[in-house]
Amino acid sequence: MKKSIFFATFALFLCLLFTAVPGGASAKNKSLRYVGLHDRLLPLESVRVIDGDTKVAIDEIVIPLHASLEKKDGQLFITKNGHKITYDLASKKTTSGKDPAKGMPIVEVDGKLFISVRYLAKETGFQVDYLPGIQTVRMYRTDYQHVSHPAFEYYVKSQWKKKQAVAASKKANVYLTFDDGPNAYTMKNKNTLRKYNVQGTFFFLGKHMKKHEDIVISVSMDGNYIGSHSMTHDVTSIYKSPQSFIDEMSGAAKMIQDITGEDARLLRVPYGSIPHVTPTMREELNKNGYKMWDWSVDSNDWRYTDQQANEIIKNVQNGVKKADGLGNRDIVVLMHDRSATSKALPEIIKWLQKEGYEIKKYEPEQHSVVNFLHDKNL
Numbered sequence: 001m002k003k004s005i006f007f008a009t010f011a012l013f014l015c016l017l018f019t020a021v022p023g024g025a026s027a028k029n030k031s032l033r034y035v036g037l038h039d040r041l042l043p044l045e046s047v048r049v050i051d052g053d054t055k056v057a058i059d060e061i062v063i064p065l066h067a068s069l070e071k072k073d074g075q076l077f078i079t080k081n082g083h084k085i086t087y088d089l090a091s092k093k094t095t096s097g098k099d100p101a102k103g104m105p106i107v108e109v110d111g112k113l114f115i116s117v118r119y120l121a122k123e124t125g126f127q128v129d130y131l132p133g134i135q136t137v138r139m140y141r142t143d144y145q146h147v148s149h150p151a152f153e154y155y156v157k158s159q160w161k162k163k164q165a166v167a168a169s170k171k172a173n174v175y176l177t178f179d180d181g182p183n184a185y186t187m188k189n190k191n192t193l194r195k196y197n198v199q200g201t202f203f204f205l206g207k208h209m210k211k212h213e214d215i216v217i218s219v220s221m222d223g224n225y226i227g228s229h230s231m232t233h234d235v236t237s238i239y240k241s242p243q244s245f246i247d248e249m250s251g252a253a254k255m256i257q258d259i260t261g262e263d264a265r266l267l268r269v270p271y272g273s274i275p276h277v278t279p280t281m282r283e284e285l286n287k288n289g290y291k292m293w294d295w296s297v298d299s300n301d302w303r304y305t306d307q308q309a310n311e312i313i314k315n316v317q318n319g320v321k322k323a324d325g326l327g328n329r330d331i332v333v334l335m336h337d338r339s340a341t342s343k344a345l346p347e348i349i350k351w352l353q354k355e356g357y358e359i360k361k362y363e364p365e366q367h368s369v370v371n372f373l374h375d376k377n378l
């Protein structure tokens with residue numbers, strides 16, 4: 001821990017800096033476009049601006065439009081309200097009725113066909129207008145009742161505001177993680193978690209698991225997650241080469257799997273991934289199916305004696321509040337299986353619960369990327 005404290009803190013700062021703050025108005029991103037149909041905003045995934053024109057995947061837009069889509073003899077037909085748009089797959093030409101289209105209203109992007117919303121609307125009997133205030137291309141028919149553009153805009157904006165408020169009120173998940181066990185304090189921490197009806201994530205060392213197999217079993221029996229923290233924790237031997245690195249990390253992971261029968265694909269490298277983990281080492285982790293967590297809050301618990309347990313509580317409280325304020329939804333707290341931490345843990349849990357945070361253990365199915373390298377594969 002100590003050696004790389006500066007790097008870790010710096011990396012954490014970068015992590016937080018680049019974490020997108022959720023709840024920002026969707027419309028603040030200038031490149032986003034929405035498609036409106038009469039009085040609703042269509043929940044389309046594929047809307048894009050292509051060649052300065054709002055386009056949407058054909059197979060997606062035909063559904064809410066109740067248009068029919070047919071592929072026959074190398075041609076694609078979109079039929080709606082007695083209008084027919086034809087796209088020739090070989091010549092890539094679009095025709096509406098008998099009129100060839102000007103330009104390219106239908107284009108292929110990443111193997112998918114996209115159609116211009118404006119073209120589609122006009123050729124199938126809709127009016128179409130762009131509402132810049134909500135970055136929306138709105139399709140509507142004059143013979144079909146609908147609210148005015150300003151009223152529609154007002155409605156959409158108020159819906160967005162509501163959504164943002166809900167997102168902002170949701171408290172973050174907090175993952176309590178414990179390194180360097182198993183040892184006697186692992187049992188204390190495990191019992192505290194159990195007392196407050198929460199679970200944690202433990203990163204164990206192979207050299208300790210050899211002596212305390214019973215603790216490994218006991219921690220696992222309570223439903224906590226256990227991951228590898230290397231065999232030896234020895235910085236020189238772990239990071240000597242990509243081979244020694246993967247042997248150290250997977251050695252302990254395999255021990256966990258052997259003892260508990262549980263998945264142990266998440267691991268934490270000793271001293272944090274920066275500056276020790278090289279691109280080749282990353283590749284090794286990836287190849288072997290491992291995920292790697294650093295942390296988003298450092299409790300700095302290793303600095304304190306039992307009498308200073310309060311400092312650990314304060315560090316966690318301040319760190320979690322800060323990360324939460326920056327919009328981090330999955331906050332990973334670094335702690336260790338040691339005496340002062342065991343003293344601080346009950347207060348930490350009580351505070352998190354009082355503040356409404358959700359204390360969770362690592363769930364492989366809900367993996368979230370928490371590493372200083374910003375490596376999305378880990």
Ligand SMILES: [Zn+2]
Pocket residue numbers: 001179180229233270271
């Ligand atoms: Zn450690």
